[in-house]
Amino acid sequence: MYGLEMAKGLLVTLTNLMRKPFTVAYPEQRVRQHPRFRGEEFTWYEERCTGCASCAKYCPLGIIKIVTSPSETAPLQGDKYLLETFDIELQRCMFCGLCVEACPYDALFMGSGFEEGQYRRTDLVISIDRLRQADKNPSTWFRPQLESMDYRPGTSRPLGWRDVGREGWRWHQREKAGMRLQGRNAEDDA
Amino acid sequence: MTIRTEPMTVNVGPQHPSTHGVFRVRITFDGEDIVEVEPVLGYLHRGTEKLAEERNYVQIVTLTDRLDYTSSMINNQAYCLAVEQLLGIEPPPRAKYLRTLTAELQRIASHLIAVGFFVQELGAFGTPLMYTFRSRERILDLFEMLCGARITVSYMRPGGVFADAPDDFWPALDQFLNDFEGELAELEDLLLNNEILMVRTRGVSPLPPDVAINCSVSGPVLRASGVNWDWRKMAPYDAYDQVDFDVPIGSSGDNYDRFWVRVQEVRQSLRIVRQCIEQIEPGPARLELPLVLRAAPGAEAYGRVEASKGELGFFLVSDGGISPYRCKIRSPSLINLTITEHLLIGWKLADMIVSLGSVDINMGEVDR
Amino acid sequence: MNACVLNPHSILGGNHLFRFIYEGVGQMLPCWMAYVVAGAAIMLILINAVLLGAAIVSWGERRLLGRFQNRVGPNRWGPFGALQPIADLTKLLTKEDIVPYGADRIAFTIVPVLMVASLLVGAAVIPFAKDVALVDLNVGVLFILAVSSLTTIAIFTAGWASNNRYALFGAGRAVAVLLSYEVPVVLSVLGVVLVAGSMSLGDIVVAQAVPFFLVQPLAFFVFVAGMSAELNRTPFDVAEAESEIIAGYHTEYSGIKFALIQAAEFGGALVVSGLIATLFLAGWAGPVADWLGWLWFLIKTFIGIFLFVWIRSTYPRLRLDQIMAVCWKFLMPLSIINLIAVTLEVFFLRDAHGVLTTADLWIMAGINIVIAAVSIAVFGQLIRQQVRNSSQTAPASRLVVSGVSTIEVSQGQG
Ligand code: SF4
Ligand code: SF4
Numbered sequence: 001m002y003g004l005e006m007a008k009g010l011l012v013t014l015t016n017l018m019r020k021p022f023t024v025a026y027p028e029q030r031v032r033q034h035p036r037f038r039g040e041e042f043t044w045y046e047e048r049c050t051g052c053a054s055c056a057k058y059c060p061l062g063i064i065k066i067v068t069s070p071s072e073t074a075p076l077q078g079d080k081y082l083l084e085t086f087d088i089e090l091q092r093c094m095f096c097g098l099c100v101e102a103c104p105y106d107a108l109f110m111g112s113g114f115e116e117g118q119y120r121r122t123d124l125v126i127s128i129d130r131l132r133q134a135d136k137n138p139s140t141w142f143r144p145q146l147e148s149m150d151y152r153p154g155t156s157r158p159l160g161w162r163d164v165g166r167e168g169w170r171w172h173q174r175e176k177a178g179m180r181l182q183g184r185n186a187e188d189d190a
Numbered sequence: 191m192t193i194r195t196e197p198m199t200v201n202v203g204p205q206h207p208s209t210h211g212v213f214r215v216r217i218t219f220d221g222e223d224i225v226e227v228e229p230v231l232g233y234l235h236r237g238t239e240k241l242a243e244e245r246n247y248v249q250i251v252t253l254t255d256r257l258d259y260t261s262s263m264i265n266n267q268a269y270c271l272a273v274e275q276l277l278g279i280e281p282p283p284r285a286k287y288l289r290t291l292t293a294e295l296q297r298i299a300s301h302l303i304a305v306g307f308f309v310q311e312l313g314a315f316g317t318p319l320m321y322t323f324r325s326r327e328r329i330l331d332l333f334e335m336l337c338g339a340r341i342t343v344s345y346m347r348p349g350g351v352f353a354d355a356p357d358d359f360w361p362a363l364d365q366f367l368n369d370f371e372g373e374l375a376e377l378e379d380l381l382l383n384n385e386i387l388m389v390r391t392r393g394v395s396p397l398p399p400d401v402a403i404n405c406s407v408s409g410p411v412l413r414a415s416g417v418n419w420d421w422r423k424m425a426p427y428d429a430y431d432q433v434d435f436d437v438p439i440g441s442s443g444d445n446y447d448r449f450w451v452r453v454q455e456v457r458q459s460l461r462i463v464r465q466c467i468e469q470i471e472p473g474p475a476r477l478e479l480p481l482v483l484r485a486a487p488g489a490e491a492y493g494r495v496e497a498s499k500g501e502l503g504f505f506l507v508s509d510g511g512i513s514p515y516r517c518k519i520r521s522p523s524l525i526n527l528t529i530t531e532h533l534l535i536g537w538k539l540a541d542m543i544v545s546l547g548s549v550d551i552n553m554g555e556v557d558r
Numbered sequence: 559m560n561a562c563v564l565n566p567h568s569i570l571g572g573n574h575l576f577r578f579i580y581e582g583v584g585q586m587l588p589c590w591m592a593y594v595v596a597g598a599a600i601m602l603i604l605i606n607a608v609l610l611g612a613a614i615v616s617w618g619e620r621r622l623l624g625r626f627q628n629r630v631g632p633n634r635w636g637p638f639g640a641l642q643p644i645a646d647l648t649k650l651l652t653k654e655d656i657v658p659y660g661a662d663r664i665a666f667t668i669v670p671v672l673m674v675a676s677l678l679v680g681a682a683v684i685p686f687a688k689d690v691a692l693v694d695l696n697v698g699v700l701f702i703l704a705v706s707s708l709t710t711i712a713i714f715t716a717g718w719a720s721n722n723r724y725a726l727f728g729a730g731r732a733v734a735v736l737l738s739y740e741v742p743v744v745l746s747v748l749g750v751v752l753v754a755g756s757m758s759l760g761d762i763v764v765a766q767a768v769p770f771f772l773v774q775p776l777a778f779f780v781f782v783a784g785m786s787a788e789l790n791r792t793p794f795d796v797a798e799a800e801s802e803i804i805a806g807y808h809t810e811y812s813g814i815k816f817a818l819i820q821a822a823e824f825g826g827a828l829v830v831s832g833l834i835a836t837l838f839l840a841g842w843a844g845p846v847a848d849w850l851g852w853l854w855f856l857i858k859t860f861i862g863i864f865l866f867v868w869i870r871s872t873y874p875r876l877r878l879d880q881i882m883a884v885c886w887k888f889l890m891p892l893s894i895i896n897l898i899a900v901t902l903e904v905f906f907l908r909d910a911h912g913v914l915t916t917a918d919l920w921i922m923a924g925i926n927i928v929i930a931a932v933s934i935a936v937f938g939q940l941i942r943q944q945v946r947n948s949s950q951t952a953p954a955s956r957l958v959v960s961g962v963s964t965i966e967v968s969q970g971q972g
Contacts, residue, residue: 005385006384006385006386006872006873008379008380008383009379009380009384009872009873010868010869010872011379012379012380013317013380013626013871013872014868015376016321016627016628017622017625017626019628021624021625021628021629021630022327022629023628023630025630031331034331034334034335035356036334036335036338036356037334037339038338038339058249058481060245060249060252060253094252094342095339095342096251096252096255096342097344098249098252098344101352110338139338141337141338142352142353144353147356198723198726200724206804207800207801208801208802222727309874310801311801311802312801312875313792313795313799313801313802313873313874313875314792314874314875315623315792315871316871317626317627317871317872320627320628321627321628324628380872384874386873386875387874389876390874390875390877390880538877539802539803540796540799540875542802543802
């Protein structure tokens with residue numbers, strides 16, 4: 001009969017009326033966040049950073065500003081530059097994570113938070129001091145060593161620079177160590 | 191007594207609730223009937239093709255996310271296929287399956303949006319849209335698990351995907367597939383045979399196959415007109431030659447057929463996803479490539495995929511540098527818009543919105 | 559002490575609340591002043607009740623829609639978000655009150671007032687409980703239909719005065735729909751009046767020993783469908799189809815004017831639900847305790863509102879020509895069938911004094927339910943064939959008059 005399908009539609013909406021809502025009331029309840037989530041504030045370990053500026057070069061938008069001056073002794077990697085500026089212009093960042101992918105010393109991580117709203121644009125530039133003082137809850141994005149540790153940002157404790165470990169991908173380590181820019185076909189690299 | 195009447199020109203868009211972003215059409219109405227149509231594009235132009243010339247091959251992946259932001263996985267895939275052709279490399283099998291799987295999930299998500307908004311434009315007060323978004327949200331959750339982002343995924347890289355799926359991805363995917371069966375059945379109950387939807391869309395704005403081909407339309411819009419044309423079957427890429435699926439074909443190419451083809455494609459995508467899960471085998475998910483790639487000078491490549499909206503192609507020319515010399519994007523939404531006049535003229539104001547919705551354009555891709 | 563006593567033949571004589579206030583105040587004031595004070599008091603009560611009701615309906619509708627759509631709905635402000643309408647109103651009050659360039663300022667401004675006024679005047683005759691209507695007019699049904707038609711004029715004025723082409727579209731559509739749907743609605747109400755033997759809403763409630771939605775299911779169906787068209791609700795909401803013509807006739811309204819239009823719309827839902835409760839669900843009459851009449855009335859009104867929200871959450875919208883077709887080819891014959899059936903039944907069943915007993919009503923209910931089922935099935939089948947034919951030779955249904963094709967358009971800055 002005509003109208004039967006319409007009645008079926010009414011039934012569908014009625015069953016949904018009885019269901020528990022799918023949405024959550026945000027500030028009180030939160031949906032589960034996955035460890036790879038590319039969050040807003042970056043996690044940066046000064047002790048690991050050599051000031052090589054690979055991240056700045058690899059960022060598609062060029063929003064990382066690094067100013068260094070020579071010489072200071074770094075605890076892990078031997079000599080390194082003295083970092084004067086390490087600014088990330090968060091208001092233009094698209095959270096692609098390529099800077100993290102490029103960092104050869106595992107000093108830069110994506111963050112896991114997402115509540116970085118500010119009233120002024122200038123407040124959105126993360127300065128080196130903020131990076132130093134921030135809670136270290138790195139995302140496991142592009143850091144398989146954190147994933148194998150079963151690290152869950154937010155619920156696990158913050159990680160110090162000794163805890164985050166080095167990325168274990170053989171080819172990537174080799175690649176990063178040399179920072180080769182040449183290399184035309186896959187067979188050579190394999 | 192005669193009453194003087196005259197046609198009335200209305201600017202529909204760029205600020206209109208249902209022109210899918212900032213699309214603008216100047217429409218001349220005679221009463222409620224459409225007599226003249228003039229689409230005006232370019233409100234969302236961001237110069238993607240030019241930007242691509244300034245970035246290296248991996249960085250461009252982030253630009254492709256922002257073309258058709260409802261199906262970024264498929265954009266990634268098309269671009270990566272083009273770069274792989276350019277470099278003459280082939281991703282490992284596991285990466286191929288992962289790409290196929292995520293692209294199909296993305297196709298489901300994109301079609302869900304298309305169907306939801308199509309019914310929304312028919313006037314349903316948000317309910318079907320909410321139901322489709324509920325399911326889409328689950329897919330985006332899976333993407334977040336895979337690559338840390340929901341919309342702008344940047345998941346694929348030339349030579350594979352950026353990393354293998356985490357361990358908890360597979361049970362979550364199974365869970366989703368099981369739940370989605372029920373949600374899809376519910377959606378079909380609500381919509382597929384609804385009488386109001388039928389009278390609104392059956393026989394409205396039909397697109398004959400010859401017109402569709404002449405306008406070089408592609409994707410569900412073409413298939414709804416009864417043309418069997420699907421790049422996943424014609425020229426299989428990634429793992430599509432390993433999986434078995436059907437291509438739904440419409441008959442008259444009216445609004446209902448375009449809607450129906452999308453709903454059926456969701457079912458077929460589900461089949462593909464299931465087969466991918468069965469067939470995928472352990473192994474590397476990414477080729478060992480340098481961070482900064484270079485192609486041979488003068489190399490050219492055209493990578494195409496069957497995106498959720500039609501044929502999406504990236505044409506790359508290399509001059510031997512670290513970024514392409516030219517990057518041309520064939521975006522399905524733009525070319526599908528060439529049928530606007532055929533669809534709209536002679537129909538009513540209310541049908542106009544629905545017909546535009548049935549083409550399923552995405553302004554991010556139209557204006558690039 | 560010159561206590562005032564209300565003349566029982568006064569138009570407000572049947573209103574207990576009015577008499578109570580009048581006699582109370584009459585202890586202290588001269589009688590004419592007591593009359594004015596009591597009148598103002600009950601008007602104040604009515605206006606506040608209806609507008610507050612509209613606020614509650616707007617909140618309830620959004621919550622309900624939310625749950626239908628598997629989400630939560632407004633829940634931030636007050637318990638369960640119940641203070642949301644106040645927050646909305648505050649926001650709208652602080653917004654700039656824009657009159658668009660080239661608009662007819664006077665006509666543009668008068669529309670919201672007109673809409674709320676017709677709503678309030680209409681609400682005045684609905685009996686909320688036993689003997690508690692503002693006035694129990696002996697032509698209550700006629701009055702409420704006449705007053706609700708005022709909205710048509712308001713909507714058309716709004717569309718015309720806004721100097722906006724979407725508003726003009728909306729106005730043209732609204733007038734076409736509202737005028738057409740008056741006809742089946744009036745015919746279906748006629749059946750009710752016939753059985754009740756009175757046009758006073760109070761008497762109609764009393765006459766419903768068997769609720770009229772059982773006695774005249776066809777009239778009930780036509781009335782609900784027609785009223786959802788008059789209220790601009792899905793599937794008949796072409797006049798403010800937000801996906802097509804943005805907001806229809808109230809596209810250009812902002813601030814307090816928009817708030818008033820919204821109040822009129824939600825209040826309209828309330829009043830129409832009240833009307834449905836009164837005409838078809840036996841109004842304040844309930845299973846126990848006459849003094850609980852207001853509770854039964856509220857429950858029945860809620861049923862009406864729930865029905866509207868349920869339908870709104872489920873269906874897409876019809877096209878204008880299809881809506882006209884539904885009106886003239888489906889609802890109209892149904893209402894005529896109902897009218898003929900009821901007339902014949904009343905003619906044969908009434909006793910010598912023209913009175914119908916409860917047993918008679920049950921007999922009518924039995925006959926009419928069968929008639930309703932058969933005629934809806936038959937007409938449904940006819941429509942189905944119509945649709946089949948039209949889908950082969952599309953677009954056949956486009957021959958139906960389109961509402962605005964003859965409107966002259968002035969050369970403005972549209
Ligand atoms: S996440 Fe992307 S855009 Fe943001 S700083 Fe890193 S590379 Fe640049
Ligand atoms: S790439 Fe890593 S080590 Fe180099 S400057 Fe950036 S954060 Fe520091």
